[in-house]
Amino acid sequence: MNKSTSENNRRGFLSKMLVAGASSIALFSSSAYAKGSRASGGNTTPKLTKEQKDELFFIYQEEKLARDVYITLSEEYPEENTFASIQLSEQRHIDAAQGLCEKYGIDISEVNEDEVGNFVLPVLQGYYDNLVEQGMKSLLDALEVGVFIEELDIGDLTHAIEDLGMPADVINVYENLREGSYNHLESFQGAIKIASS
Amino acid sequence: MTNEPSEIVSQYYHALYSGDLTIVKDLMTEKSYMMTLESFGLGLSFKDAVFKSLLKEIEENNSSLLIVEALLSEELISRNKAPKIEIIKSEANGDARQTVHYTEDEKMKRLYFSKEETGWKINYYAGRKVD
Numbered sequence: 377m378n379k380s381t382s383e384n385n386r387r388g389f390l391s392k393m394l395v396a397g398a399s400s401i402a403l404f405s406s407s408a409y410a411k412g413s414r415a416s417g418g419n420t421t422p423k424l425t426k427e428q429k430d431e432l433f434f435i436y437q438e439e440k441l442a443r444d445v446y447i448t449l450s451e452e453y454p455e456e457n458t459f460a461s462i463q464l465s466e467q468r469h470i471d472a473a474q475g476l477c478e479k480y481g482i483d484i485s486e487v488n489e490d491e492v493g494n495f496v497l498p499v500l501q502g503y504y505d506n507l508v509e510q511g512m513k514s515l516l517d518a519l520e521v522g523v524f525i526e527e528l529d530i531g532d533l534t535h536a537i538e539d540l541g542m543p544a545d546v547i548n549v550y551e552n553l554r555e556g557s558y559n560h561l562e563s564f565q566g567a568i569k570i571a572s573s
Numbered sequence: 574m575t576n577e578p579s580e581i582v583s584q585y586y587h588a589l590y591s592g593d594l595t596i597v598k599d600l601m602t603e604k605s606y607m608m609t610l611e612s613f614g615l616g617l618s619f620k621d622a623v624f625k626s627l628l629k630e631i632e633e634n635n636s637s638l639l640i641v642e643a644l645l646s647e648e649l650i651s652r653n654k655a656p657k658i659e660i661i662k663s664e665a666n667g668d669a670r671q672t673v674h675y676t677e678d679e680k681m682k683r684l685y686f687s688k689e690e691t692g693w694k695i696n697y698y699a700g701r702k703v704d
Contacts, residue, residue, distance in 0.1 A: 431698070432701075483701070486702075497682075500612075517619070520619070524615075
């Protein structure tokens with residue numbers, strides 16, 4: 377039953393964060409990703425459990441989901457810079473998640489990173505299709521989609537950081553990704569304020 | 574349940590678009606089921622703020638889960654969808670995992686399965702190739 381408890385915590389942080397409000401979230405620069413990479417070098421690679429490896433592989437695919445939605449929405453709303461700038465940052469998130477997969481010997485060959493908007497896993501395809509459909513309705517809806525994606529990422533990264541006993545190098549990278557997601561979330565919230573004023 | 578993964582794929586789609594989430598739940602791991610509700614409930618959550626707040630707490634609040642299941646079930650039926658599923662192949666991934674390759678309305682898809690105590694279950698996290 378431990379596994380079930382752990383699974384049930386997946387979005388616990390997200391709920392808490394929504395209650396507390398996101399206004400106090402600090403901004404972080406993109407150099408945070410580099411910090412994660414440096415911290416992982418030099419030492420013997422720890423062994424991951426099956427569940428930990430599964431999580432690494434899933435988060436890699438989930439980062440692609442975020443990037444692909446933003447690519448599509450930035451084409452629809454070229455005047456809104458938030459999508460274009462965050463899409464570039466999401467590519468760095470993918471690279472960081474991919475780096476962890478490679479480090480721990482996780483085969484990611486069946487994920488075609490270049491195929492935007494196409495996911496072999498139906499649940500991710502479902503997310504993509506629904507998010508893009510919603511985002512196409514209006515700029516404000518598209519920005520709300522951005523908020524949704526970042527909240528989803530923060531919840532899942534928090535689960536990976538707090539509930540799975542990941543080694544320090546993985547936690548370091550995921551914390552940096554989460555900091556990036558907080559930053560994106562704040563950008564979308566700021567853009568929503570401007571778009572709705 | 575002793576069904577093979579390739580049989581479960583068709584059962585899953587039939588149950589999903591019939592709005593029979595009790596069967597869907599039985600075919601999946603708990604975590605994957607919650608993600609399925611989140612993914613398919615997304616459209617509804619953008620239209621309905623109350624549904625959105627309920628969807629956010631399905632893992633912690635059973636009464637919210639029951640309401641979400643009831644509303645989503647109705648919405649899935651209203652989609653009137655019956656995708657054409659054709660199994661291409663099943664691929665073993667170690668002893669306790671399988672990947673089923675299939676088409677959903679001619680689009681290539683995969684579902685991952687893990688062998689649990691009660692039989693094969695759809696498990697979105699079981700796609701990683703094991704050694």
